[in-house]
Amino acid sequence: MQDEGMPGACKSAGSIIQPHLRLRDTVSIMIGIVIGAGIYETAPLIFQNVANVWQAFGVWIAGGVLTIIGGLCYAELASTYPRSGGDYVYLSKAYGSWAGFLFGWTQLAVLMTGSIGMMAYIFADYAVTLCRFGAASEFIFASGAVALLCIANLAGLAFGRGTQNTLTLLKFLALTALVFAGFLSPHVERAQSSGSASGGSLGLAMILVLDTYGGGNDAALVAAEVTDKARNIPRAFILGAALLIIVYLLVNAAYICALGFQGARQSKAIAAEVLKSSLGPFAGRAMAILVMVSALGALNGMLSTGSRIYAALGCDFQMFRRLAEWHPKRGVPAASLLAQTAIAILLIWFVGTQNGRACINAFLQSTGFGALEWSGHGGFETLLRCTAPIFWTFFLMSGVSLFILRVKDPSAVRPFRVPLYPLFPALFCAMCGYMLYSAAVYAGKLLVIGALPAVLGCILYWCGARRTARV
Numbered sequence: 001m002q003d004e005g006m007p008g009a010c011k012s013a014g015s016i017i018q019p020h021l022r023l024r025d026t027v028s029i030m031i032g033i034v035i036g037a038g039i040y041e042t043a044p045l046i047f048q049n050v051a052n053v054w055q056a057f058g059v060w061i062a063g064g065v066l067t068i069i070g071g072l073c074y075a076e077l078a079s080t081y082p083r084s085g086g087d088y089v090y091l092s093k094a095y096g097s098w099a100g101f102l103f104g105w106t107q108l109a110v111l112m113t114g115s116i117g118m119m120a121y122i123f124a125d126y127a128v129t130l131c132r133f134g135a136a137s138e139f140i141f142a143s144g145a146v147a148l149l150c151i152a153n154l155a156g157l158a159f160g161r162g163t164q165n166t167l168t169l170l171k172f173l174a175l176t177a178l179v180f181a182g183f184l185s186p187h188v189e190r191a192q193s194s195g196s197a198s199g200g201s202l203g204l205a206m207i208l209v210l211d212t213y214g215g216g217n218d219a220a221l222v223a224a225e226v227t228d229k230a231r232n233i234p235r236a237f238i239l240g241a242a243l244l245i246i247v248y249l250l251v252n253a254a255y256i257c258a259l260g261f262q263g264a265r266q267s268k269a270i271a272a273e274v275l276k277s278s279l280g281p282f283a284g285r286a287m288a289i290l291v292m293v294s295a296l297g298a299l300n301g302m303l304s305t306g307s308r309i310y311a312a313l314g315c316d317f318q319m320f321r322r323l324a325e326w327h328p329k330r331g332v333p334a335a336s337l338l339a340q341t342a343i344a345i346l347l348i349w350f351v352g353t354q355n356g357r358a359c360i361n362a363f364l365q366s367t368g369f370g371a372l373e374w375s376g377h378g379g380f381e382t383l384l385r386c387t388a389p390i391f392w393t394f395f396l397m398s399g400v401s402l403f404i405l406r407v408k409d410p411s412a413v414r415p416f417r418v419p420l421y422p423l424f425p426a427l428f429c430a431m432c433g434y435m436l437y438s439a440a441v442y443a444g445k446l447l448v449i450g451a452l453p454a455v456l457g458c459i460l461y462w463c464g465a466r467r468t469a470r471v
Helices: 008-016 023-034 043-048 053-080 087-095 097-130 137-154 157-183 202-213 216-225 229-266 270-316 318-324 334-352 354-366 377-408 423-443 446-450 452-463
Strands: none
Touching: 023 157, 023 216, 023 229, 023 270, 043 053, 043 202, 043 229, 053 202, 053 216, 053 229, 053 377, 053 423, 087 097, 087 216, 087 270, 087 377, 097 137, 097 270, 097 334, 097 377, 097 452, 137 157, 137 270, 137 334, 137 377, 157 229, 157 270, 202 229, 202 423, 216 229, 216 270, 229 270, 270 318, 270 334, 318 334, 334 354, 334 377, 377 423, 377 446, 377 452, 423 446, 446 452
16 A cells, blocks of 8 residues: 555544554453453353363364464564554455455444444343343443443543553453352362263354454554564464463363353353352352453454554545544544444444334345344344354455465565464465355355445445545
8 A cells, every 4th residue: 555645634644643552452452352252152052062071172272273373374464564454454455455445344334333233232231130221221231332432442542542451451350250260169060070972063163162262353453553563463463362262261161160061061151150159149240240341341442443444444545534534632543433433333223222123124125135033132143143254254365365465565574474384374264264154154045134235335446436546
């Protein structure tokens, strides 16, 4: 990408974007985004699809190894092209402006904003167990969380960074309490811990594990703001992935210690049951607080990193030039943060309320599609099921871009190179391909609906954006 002819907002952004994220800040963003509610909600499903404890730990370790390999690939891309926007930059350079545009557009229209809405509703689902004040409680909690964290990020770099670090620290403290509760549980059934059972689908277990590890690549979106990029970007990806493996293995070990293998398989609320052994009747409230803190950390990380995608999009495409505006004193992409928050709250209303879902179903029925069955966290699981294949398509394209850019841009300074090239990048691409296939099978007919934002993006690009591409 070039600076010639850039909109004025992008020229000023270059002087506003200053490196301020230290190694621990970048790792905090990565951990904060990845550890959401998955470790509490998918663990029983994973246990149900393995034959014994050792298989369970095996899939978590395998998922962690693949996460480290993916982190190595992103470490090379992010340290070679340390511009704000992450995948947007790599896709644009490797395939052309159309790929970057589609990535940025779909993230803004549904992928990142939908993930934000999903995490906000996870927060809301548990918040209402502590305080409910009417039929609109979930919507108010979800939209309120998004709005307040947007304000925290608009307050400036220091406040936004402090918010993320605080939420990640609280998340670690909560997880530490959960692990101790499991290991010190007075109801340990060690005989069950080594038992075996008929396994389900090991492939499904792997899919669930990889989904739980997902999101670490978002740390690349803030590469321009990392200090000592050549050293800290690779270190952040490697250290972050290693910490995730340790945390996930310890939490699963706590589940097994407290409930036994069979008990963990049959659990409907596994973390709450572990806490119940130590906290008794207060376990439900403790569990709600645990998940709410985890959800807020992930939500804040996505709000912060996602806004960098649209700021990069605005720099290169005239129709989105307003999104490229950074606040001159606070050093944040204010316009992108506000646009992302507005769309996320709009999705929360459409997908998470009865009236909104009725509007969507009425539109789908008018175009020949059947009404959707909304389920799970305000209905956002249905939305993400529709769009998961699009997400994994872009993820796969980013992996392949490493090969393309090695050939297309051989003179680029690469402070970090993926070890055992091309083996590790090939393994990462194979994982993405497998997840893409699995997501397409899971989406089924909903894949057609999920592809609509991408199709609309193609139309937008063809009708006007391609003429103003600044790649």
